Amino acid sequence: xxxxxxxxxxxxxxxxxxxxxxxxxxxxxxxxxxxxxxxxxxxxxxxxxxxxxxxxxxxxxxxxxxxxxxxxxxxxxxxxxxxxxxxxxxxxxxxxxxxxxxxxxxxxxxxxxxxxxxxxxxxxxxx
Numbered sequence: 626x627x628x629x630x631x632x633x634x635x636x637x638x639x640x641x642x643x644x645x646x647x648x649x650x651x652x653x654x655x656x657x658x659x660x661x662x663x664x665x666x667x668x669x670x671x672x673x674x675x676x677x678x679x680x681x682x683x684x685x686x687x688x689x690x691x692x693x694x695x696x697x698x699x700x701x702x703x704x705x706x707x708x709x710x711x712x713x714x715x716x717x718x719x720x721x722x723x724x725x726x727x728x729x730x731x732x733x734x735x736x737x738x739x740x741x742x743x744x745x746x747x748x749x750x751x752x
Contacts, residue, residue: 627651627723627741634746641711645746647704647721655699658726660739661706663717672734683732711750718745
């Protein structure tokens with residue numbers, strides 16, 4: 626099991642950038658796939674981008690490609706989500722999640738597959 630804590634959210638103007646961080650505690654972080662999800666007001670939680678244990682990346686939406694970048698540093702037990710060219714519709718609580726994987730498992734953003742979740746960090750984009 627890993628415990629996850631997100632940080633880095635805030636208020637930013639449209640077109641701005643933020644870098645979200647996800648700090649993991651516990652052992653063997655390198656055995657976990659990582660997912661970034663978000664939940665906008667009044668909407669269901671949705672996938673943003675996910676990274677497998679081996680580093681494969683899967684975006685849940687083509688609209689996120691080119692704007693959002695996921696990365697990880699296993700030595701520091703950290704995952705990151707770089708958000709560029711933010712739009713008001715990106716306003717949401719962003720969550721990181723983790724799931725134990727075998728090395729050859731692909732990146733997936735199926736929420737039910739993730740059983741370790743952080744508390745979320747608020748991102749607000751003003752127009």
